[in-house]
Amino acid sequence: MDLIVITLIITVSFVILSFTSLVHKKPKGGKYLKSLPSFPFIGSLLSLRSNLPAHLLLQSFQKDYGDLFSLMIGHQYVVVINHYRYAKEVLAKKGMIFAGRANTVTTNLLSRDGKGIAFANISPAWRFHRKLVHSHFYTARSGKETLEEIICKEAALICSNFEQLVASPVDIMINLTWFLANVIGMLCFNSTHERDDPEFLKVLKYKQGIVETVRGGHLLDTFSWLKYFPSERLQALKRSLAIRESILTKKFEEHKANFKSDSVKDLTDAMLKAQENAKTNSLLPGPQLTDDHLMATMGDIYGAGLETMSIIHTWLLFYLLLHPEIQSKIQEEIDNNIGFERAPKLSDRKNLHFLNATISETLRIQPVAPLLIPHVALVDTSIGGYTIPKGTQVTINLWAIHHDEKEWKNPGVFDPTRFLSKEGKHTHPPSPSFMPFGAGPRICVGEALTKMQLFLFFATFLQRFSVEFPPGQQLTDLKRKFRIVQQPGDFKVQLKSRKKWRGCTP
Ligand code: STR
Numbered sequence: 230m231d232l233i234v235i236t237l238i239i240t241v242s243f244v245i246l247s248f249t250s251l252v253h254k255k256p257k258g259g260k261y262l263k264s265l266p267s268f269p270f271i272g273s274l275l276s277l278r279s280n281l282p283a284h285l286l287l288q289s290f291q292k293d294y295g296d297l298f299s300l301m302i303g304h305q306y307v308v309v310i311n312h313y314r315y316a317k318e319v320l321a322k323k324g325m326i327f328a329g330r331a332n333t334v335t336t337n338l339l340s341r342d343g344k345g346i347a348f349a350n351i352s353p354a355w356r357f358h359r360k361l362v363h364s365h366f367y368t369a370r371s372g373k374e375t376l377e378e379i380i381c382k383e384a385a386l387i388c389s390n391f392e393q394l395v396a397s398p399v400d401i402m403i404n405l406t407w408f409l410a411n412v413i414g415m416l417c418f419n420s421t422h423e424r425d426d427p428e429f430l431k432v433l434k435y436k437q438g439i440v441e442t443v444r445g446g447h448l449l450d451t452f453s454w455l456k457y458f459p460s461e462r463l464q465a466l467k468r469s470l471a472i473r474e475s476i477l478t479k480k481f482e483e484h485k486a487n488f489k490s491d492s493v494k495d496l497t498d499a500m501l502k503a504q505e506n507a508k509t510n511s512l513l514p515g516p517q518l519t520d521d522h523l524m525a526t527m528g529d530i531y532g533a534g535l536e537t538m539s540i541i542h543t544w545l546l547f548y549l550l551l552h553p554e555i556q557s558k559i560q561e562e563i564d565n566n567i568g569f570e571r572a573p574k575l576s577d578r579k580n581l582h583f584l585n586a587t588i589s590e591t592l593r594i595q596p597v598a599p600l601l602i603p604h605v606a607l608v609d610t611s612i613g614g615y616t617i618p619k620g621t622q623v624t625i626n627l628w629a630i631h632h633d634e635k636e637w638k639n640p641g642v643f644d645p646t647r648f649l650s651k652e653g654k655h656t657h658p659p660s661p662s663f664m665p666f667g668a669g670p671r672i673c674v675g676e677a678l679t680k681m682q683l684f685l686f687f688a689t690f691l692q693r694f695s696v697e698f699p700p701g702q703q704l705t706d707l708k709r710k711f712r713i714v715q716q717p718g719d720f721k722v723q724l725k726s727r728k729k730w731r732g733c734t735p
Pocket of ligand 1: 435
């Protein structure tokens with residue numbers, strides 16, 4: 230870096246330092262949380278240097294700092310929660326007070342300056358977009374396939390595809406992702422991809438590019454002025470967003486060209502219809518239904534659907550490989566309750582207790598986003614009686630909550646039976662320390678979709694197949710990439726068509 234840049238950084242740093250020390254003084258008289266050591270300008274960065282992923286590092290401070298403590302990231306006051314009691318206070322009881330989102334360089338780029346759902350601050354428009362997605366996913370739609378029908382059709386298709394792949398080890402992630410992309414693709418755009426469609430491969434590329442670069446506790450998100458300096462990370466994010474833009478714009482333009490308000494086929498049509506209605510209905514938030522807003526919501530839902538689903542399906546499949554006895558139990562349940570004459574349906578959920586328990590246990594042991602997305606206090610408030618000034622960022626350590634030894638016996642052990650009653654029924658979580666989808670007003674919009682999809686896919690899959698590690702490729706754990714989500718590494722599986730299924734294929 231040349232001298233001018235270094236001088237510039239130092240000058241800007243001092244300006245910011247003096248500015249932040251004026252602005253971020255905590256009001257006097259409050260009851261403040263114990264804090265990690267913190268220094269001017271860099272905040273607590275020295276304590277945060279570690280090879281541990283952030284959720285494990287923050288959990289490790291619990292011993293000395295308790296379930297609730299604070300730290301400074303640069304000039305940003307951050308509160309960390311490692312216990313479900315405080316998490317529920319923030320997410321549910323005071324959900325509207327803590328419903329803000331941080332304003333960071335990378336999430337602003339991703340969300341087209343705070344539009345869409347995941348990274349937008351709450352507003353009537355945000356609420357409207359959420360409702361639109363919710364009602365499109367879950368409300369009965371006349372003349373259209375239901376969510377259940379879409380998932381069952383795609384699950385049957387991927388399983389037929391697996392039939393061709395039983396001879397040799399299969400790269401499971403790409404195949405699973407293809408199926409998941411087709412379900413969310415049907416919901417968002419009423420379209421699917423062929424397995425080798427170049428557009429599908431481009432989607433995977435841009436999604437990975439975004440996950441690798443967006444909000445990873447990087448300095449760029451702490452010191453936003455760094456965006457004015459050359460940054461490979463920022464360039465990589467911009468490149469991924471440009472690919473996304475070209476794919477989504479094409480879909481959007483096609484939908485606009487063919488739009489008929491009496492035939493709403495997918496989420497994009499539903500949003501276009503709302504945009505059209507807003508022209509005549511003053512109760513609808515017209516200014517927040519511009520093409521830009523719609524594209525932001527589309528990008529969030531498609532990306533979130535694809536990424537979170539592929540992570541959680543991969544983990545569940547991996548646990549089936551690690552625990553053949555769990556696999557057999559689920560298959561026994563399927564054989565007894567469904568048999569082989571028909572495909573599994575959503576109404577079978579009430580009978581397949583062991584599969585439901587396995588889904589819950591996967592969601593507990595491997596939270597997709599171990600630190601959720603940070604929340605921001607919109608006004609001066611409190612948590613557990615401690616003073617929380619407006620603008621505080623709250624990081625909820627879902628990992629610590631789901632691995633709390635006081636709440637879960639041997640939390641690191643995969644054991645679906647913890648979600649079963651003595652009678653073997655899948656019951657409510659045995660501990661309140663379980664919130665895989667968050668809680669309160671910002672709870673994940675895809676919660677019901679995720680549970681439905683996990684159930685229908687694994688019931689369909691295990692009716693027909695068993696899975697094993699390919700010979701000599703036994704694993705005991707998966708590598709993880711810790712980003713805004715925790716991605717599992719890839720692995721191969723050996724599919725085995727079940728004898729019983731082969732005998733009775735309907
Ligand atoms: C994945 C990549 C992409 O194309 C778009 C997005 C935006 C929404 C993100 C998603 C991401 C990753 C998973 C997130 C989701 C919003 C909610 C979800 C962070 C970056 C979770 O909280 C697990």
